[in-house]
Every structure is written in structure tokens, then in C-alpha cells.
Amino acid sequence: MARTARSEAVPEREQWSGQFGFIMAAVGSAVGLGNIWRFPGVAYESGGGAFLIPYLVALLTAGIPILFLDYAIGHRFRGSAPLALRRLGGRLGEGIGWFQVVICALIALYYTGVLAWAGSYFVFSFGEKWGDDTLGFFTGEYLQVSDGAERPFTLDFVPAVLIPLVLMWVVTLVILGAGVVKGVQRANVIIIPLLVIGFLALVVRSLFLPGALDGLDAFFTPDFAALADPGVWIAAYSQIFFSLSVAFGIMITYASYRRRRSNMTGAGLVVAFGNSSFEILAGIGVFSAIGFLAHQQGIGVDDVEGLTGPILAFVTFPAIVSEMPGGGLMGALFFGALTLAGLTSLISIIEVVIAAIRDKFGLTRGQSVAAIGVIAALSIVLLGTTSGLIALDTIDQWTNNIGIVASAIITTIVVIWIKRRGGELARHLSAVSTFKVGTLWVLFTGVVAPIVLFYMVVEKVRDLITGGYEGYATWYLGVAGWGSIVLALLGAIILPLVTWRNDPDRFDEWPSKEQLRVTKGALL
Template sequence: MSTVNMPRETWATRIGFILAAVGSAVGLGNIWRFPFQVGQEGGAGFLLMYLLFIVLVGFPAMLVEFVVGRHTERNPVGALKEIGGGAWRYVGWIFVATGFVILSYYSVVAGWTIRYTILGLQDGYLADAGEAEGQFVTFASGLDAIFLHAVFMAAVILIVGLGVKRGIELAVKVMVPAIIAITIGLAIYAATLEGASDAYAYYLAPEWDVIAANWTSILPAAAGQAFFTLSLGMGVMITYASYLDENRNLAEDGAIVIGFDTMIAFVTGLIVFPILFTAGIDPGDPGAGAIFVSLAAAFGDLTLGWLIGAVFFGTVAIAALSSAISLMEVVVSYAIDERNVDRMTAAIGIGGAMFLLGIPSAYDLVLLDLFDLFADQILLVLGGLLLMILVGWSLSTLAIEELERGIGDLGGYGTAWIWAVRIPVVLALFVALTLGVLDYVEFLTGPFSEWLADL
């Protein structure tokens, strides 16, 4: 392992760590990605499957990442090398690569949120769905998208470059409470709309025949969404836990993080679907840009829709920033720990490389989908699966002892957690990975090959 000359940073307060972890989890995954995944997969059936993955897979997996990070006090590459041996550092690279790829296109989508916030405050939104789609196509690609991608990435670089305490922790203490308060306020407003009752039925009442007919697509999508929204499989929770300097109750912290994250995702559905149903817009339109087109048209049809839309998209932009800083921190922490690079230098260099990788996603939506499906349904799940196998089957004693720091003797609960990791978590991730690979191959041979043929 490399000799590290720089003192390793730590969180100033417990609330700082929790808000940072919540801020990482509560981002575009909740407010941009979750609604269009629900709509694309048929409504309440996806919601049910997603919640099951959060409880049965997400929580045990988060505890694994927490104990690995706190025990090693390293980035994912260094952590996996320390606990698993030299060959396992390559699994750590999967985590680093995942965060790198995701932030490259995540920043492009975040740029859209900035554009739509400004649009609401300037000209308002177009009520006609066709015109709204044309407007989105104009904004989502080309120089405008690249410029806003650069603006957003610059903000991420600045915050991460300032450090854990002066940058990340200070930022999330402002952003996360604002996200929670505004989201709840928007949900209360959405409940007053005339389409709310039909929207709630679509969102909250599962249709079992739909689940039975589409489970092969719902399962990997729900697993990927659960890992995406909880920032698992990206190395974020390993990295953030590595900055802990006290014996805290990781199970309690994990439950708080997951509780807030799931609440925001759930409440976002209570906002988005009443707005769409009130405007008479189909929530099942596929694609990464669907939520922008559909919601913009819906806001254009509502009284004071320009204001509600600006507040909504502004909230999404803040949430995107709180998540983006965690993704960059994973790669930056590797540069600091393993390469002894100055933090600001690492942030600028890595952020610049991410910006360049994101340009294709800003060029065409098909390329954004290409990156998103690969990172979400393959890289995320693969890294998580391999880590669960290592810790669950080879390092169970170490994991239980580390989790007991700050909790005390877990007794049978520790064994139950490890067996949950060994069997249901590993099995669910293996099935999700297999289906995700098949889904990605279908995309490559379908929409992507058609895109190539049209070039």
C-alpha cells in the first residue's frame, strides 16, 4: 500500500456524516430517475419491488460498505486491497469506475435541471406535449447542454476541492434540510390537484398481473434503482465511512440514511404523478428525458405552473449537487490515499476528465442511455455482488466485530445479518445482474444499433 503523507480528514460532527450520506442518496436517483422508472415499469408494482429491495438488500449491503470503510479508513481500491488482498483491488476499481462513469452523465442531467429552473423563471413552460418535447431536445443536447454540464461540474469540483469539513459537510448541512422541506411542501400542494386520487391509485395500488407479466424487467430495474438511489456499488458509502473517527452505531446511522432517502423518493412520486395525471399526461413515456418533457408540459398547464416548476427543478438541481459531490469524492479519495495527490489538484483533474467523458451524453440521449444502463444495471450490481461475496463468505468475523463497535454484542443479530448478506442479498444481486446484462444486450441490439445505422 502506498505511504500516505497527508493526514486523513474526518467528519466534524455525526450529523455532518449522516447528512452527507443522506445527501449522496437523495439526488437525481430519487427525483429524476425514480419517477420515470416507476412510470416505465407500470406504476405500483415497481414501487413495491423497489421497497422490498431497499429493506432486504439495500440495508444489509449498506452496512457492509459502512464496516469496510470504517475498518480500513481507505478509499474503495485501498479498502478492498487491505481486507481481501492484492487481487481484490481490481474490484475496488469497479467502484471507482462506476462513480466516474455515473457522474460524467449525471452532470449532464443536472445541467438540464438548471436550464429548466431558469426556464420557469423566464419564459414559463410549454403546455403542449409536442412542443415541450421539441424544447427538451433543443436543451438536452448541443452547446447549451455542454455549457451547463461544465457549470455544474465546476460547482462539484469547488466543493470537493475544499475538503470534507469545509466543503462537503458545510454544503450538505444547507442542502439536505432544504431538499426535505421543499419536497414535503410540494407534495402537500400536489395533493390539492384534481388528478391526485387517480395518481395515488396508479402509484400505490399494485396490479399483480402487471408484475407477473413484467417481473423480468421490473426486477433488475428495481435492484439497480435501489443501489443507485442509496449510492451503493459506487464506493460512496465505503469512502464516507472511512472518514469516521469514532465508534458510532453504524446500524442506526444506516437506518436513518435509508429512511430519509426512501421517504424522499416516495414523496417525489406523490408530487410527480398528481401533476402528470392532472395535466392528462401519460406517466409511462420511456427514456431519460421523459420526466422533463412530461413535467414541463404539466407545469405549463397549471396555474402558477412556472413558479411550481422552477421550485421543483431547483430542488432537483440542489439534490443533484449533494449526490454529485459524493461521487467525485470516491475518485478524489483514491488519488489522495493511493497517489498522494493534493485534494484540489485531484478534484480539478478528475472533474475535468469526467466533464470530457460526459460530452457524448450531452451530444445525444441515446449515448446517455448507453452509459446509464451500463453503470446502473451492470457496474453497480457487479461491484456490490463481489463485495457481498467477499465480506459475507470470507470476512464475516471481521465484519461482525466492526459492526459491534459502537453497538455492543449483537448476539444472533450479527449472524442473521451475515446470512442475509450471504444468501438473499447475493442471490438477488446475481439474478438482477443476469437480467441487467440481458437488458443491456437488448438495448445494444435495438435502440443503440438503430442509432448507429442512422449516423
């Protein structure tokens, strides 16, 4: 059993400088690798232009409601995921918070590896180092990938990956060490405009390539028959859910750094629709370029392989760059955008861990950042070897498709149904924001979203149990895949038993429950 925490309250939190700083940081978290390499392929394979219908429905009925839920929890209860959820739901809530923190730590292990690859390819672009065989270069000469069935884990280090991996960790930790405003906010305020300008330049150039219109036609032509397929709707909810950075502590943490009097839902709408706009922009740019590749090879867009994930980014797109005039610049724009988008997302992921251990153990920011060195070391061992791609692929499958989805389901059920705090949180958002929420928001958050997400996670678990994954060894999937979920569960059980450095329950809610009952207008 834990000893009684010290009587001092948890110290006041750092704060964003204002609305703009928060929006830039939240957009930086939401706009990540999935916007560029996942959305275009998912949309194309799920009905083309018709996919925008379930995508919009998913955004309105699950994405924005759960985003608002994270904002409400973080802003009202003023803490990292474990602290805010403890103040809302006691030790049960704290356990959910630690589950989210461990999931973030696991994601950080492999996410930095992708940044290292993108940074390397940014440099490779200027000489088109990948040559004519882009797949052979990526998996062979560059990553030196081991056999996933025979040798899923090795300690054969690859210097070409190891060096940029270390550099990415150094850059990320330096930014985080500088603090919320001078580090996280400043980095996002600089990076997000650069990302948008660079990617817009890439899209404009792609639109004027031969065959670009064929690519856009393939991307936007609606297949309305696909809407009868439940899998298309699940794909839409999945894309929205993963791209908004909800349900794994990020937006709870970021919202806790907002001032008491802050417009939460207005900012949330900007973040949600800004994220979706960037995804559509990415689809236009990617499929314009794919149309060009198909034109150059004399094949149809349907015949182009590798339209999503790392293969799109590190195999298909280099092949496109090699075919176009001035391709080196296009490659630099693409991989520069990929690096910047991934960096801002990684910063937000690790900030979840830093905020949690600061709150729990009373550490300074510097001490917390130093503690992240443990994750960095594990990341280097996992991703800097010939088995790095296999580790990334496996941990990503389990943490994203099971861990995060399960976290969302449990959080919504505990907050809305077990602790019955939905009405209070709705009134809190309405009291401090210009855009009001009420019963409909509680319905979407507590009923629609968990039902859809439960179906998603059951289907994924069934698929992984019966079919395995990518032919990888069963023992390896048990350790790296299911082991990741077990580790998060252990964190949820054990860490709430550890003594808090300061008393987490000494806290005054604002607006108070009495104020929420009598307030009709906003408290801005």
C-alpha cells in the same frame, strides 16, 4: 511489477464533524435523480401500491445489508475503496476498489450533463420557454439531438448546454476543493433541508390540483397479481440497489471519514429509511401532478406517456407546468429540487475518485481536484454536443445495470466467501453501533443479495446482447457501452500494479481482532 511502497503509512483521514454531518452527506448521496424520476414510474408499472411489498423486502434483505457492508469496510479499514478493500483482501480487493472508482468516473461524465439540463430548465420555468411542444423543445431546440442510428457521436457543440455544463463542474469542484467538512458536509447540511422544504411545497401544491386524487389512486391502487411476476421483484431490488448508492465506493469512502467511535448501523438505518421516505414522497408529488395533466387533457392516467427518466423530468413535467396556474413557480420548485438532489449525489460520486487518487498517489486535495479536470473536459466534450443525450443514455445503461451490479456481486463473494471476513465485519459493526448485526446479516449479504443481483445482471446482459439498445449503432454500443465495462476492468487490473506513494499496509485495525473476540457490548 510494482516497486515496494514507501515505508510511511497513509496519512490520517479528514473526518466529518459528527453524526449529523455524516447523515446529511450520506442522505445527499442516496437521494438523487432516481428518487424523483425513476421510483414513481417503476412503482406504478410494477403493481402500484402492491409494489411496496417487494420494495420493503428488497430494502431489508439487500439494500440495508449491502449498505452496512460498505459502512463496515470503510469504517474498519479507514480508506478509499481501493485502500480499504486492499487492507481487507490484498491486491484482489484493491482491484475491486479500482473497478468501483472507474465506474464512478464514468458516471460523473454524464451525471453532470443532467444537472446542466435541470439548471437550465430551472431558468426556463419562469418564462415557460419550452412552449406547447415540450418534447420538440427538449430534443430539438434545446439539446439538438443527433440521429442515434446514423450519427451517434458528433462534435457539434450546443452552447445552451455547454455553458451550464461548465458552470455545474465549477460549482462541484469548488465544493470538493474546500474539503470534507468545509465543502462536502457544509454543502449537504445546507442543500438537503432546502431540497426537502422545496419538494414538500411542490407536493402540497400538487395535492390540491384538479385530478390529483386520480393520480394518487393510480399510483397507490394495489395490483396484487403483479407480485407473481418475477420482473416486479427484480424491479424492486433494482430500485433499492441503485437509490442507496451502494457497491460503487461512495459509502465506503464516506464511512472512512467517520471517527473511530461512531454509531454506524444507527446512521445507516436513518439514511436507508430517509431515502425510501423521499422516494414515496416523490411518488405522491409526481403522480398528483400527472393526475392533473390527465384531467386537463381529458384522458386517463394510464394514457399519459413519459412516466419515468429524463422524459418524465424534461418533457412530461414541463407539460404539466404549462397547464397549471402559477406554473412557473412549480417548475422552479421541481427543477430546483432536481438540481439540488443531483448535485449532492454528484459530489459523492466524484469524492470516490478524489479519495482514491489521494490515497494512492499521496496528492493534496487541491491536486486531486485539479486532476478531476480531465473528467470534466471529457464530460464537456461528450455532453455539450448534439450527441449528449445518446452518450448519457448509453453509458448509464452499462455502468448502472452491469457495472455496479457486477461490483456488488464480486464484493460480497470476495468479502464473505473468499476472504471470510463477514463475521469480523459483523462484530465490528456491533461493537461500535447500537443496532447489532450477526449471522442473519451475513446471510443476506453473502447469499440472498448476490443471488438476486446475479439474476439481474444475467438478464440485462442477455437483453443487451440480443436486442441491442434503443436502435443505436452496434459499433457505438460496443465503444460507449461495453467499452465502459472494459475500461473499468482494465482499471481493476492495471492500477493495483502501480506503486503506492505511502505504505497501504501499515495500519492498525480498531477494534482489534482480539478485542472483537472478547467484547460483548458496544465500544461507543
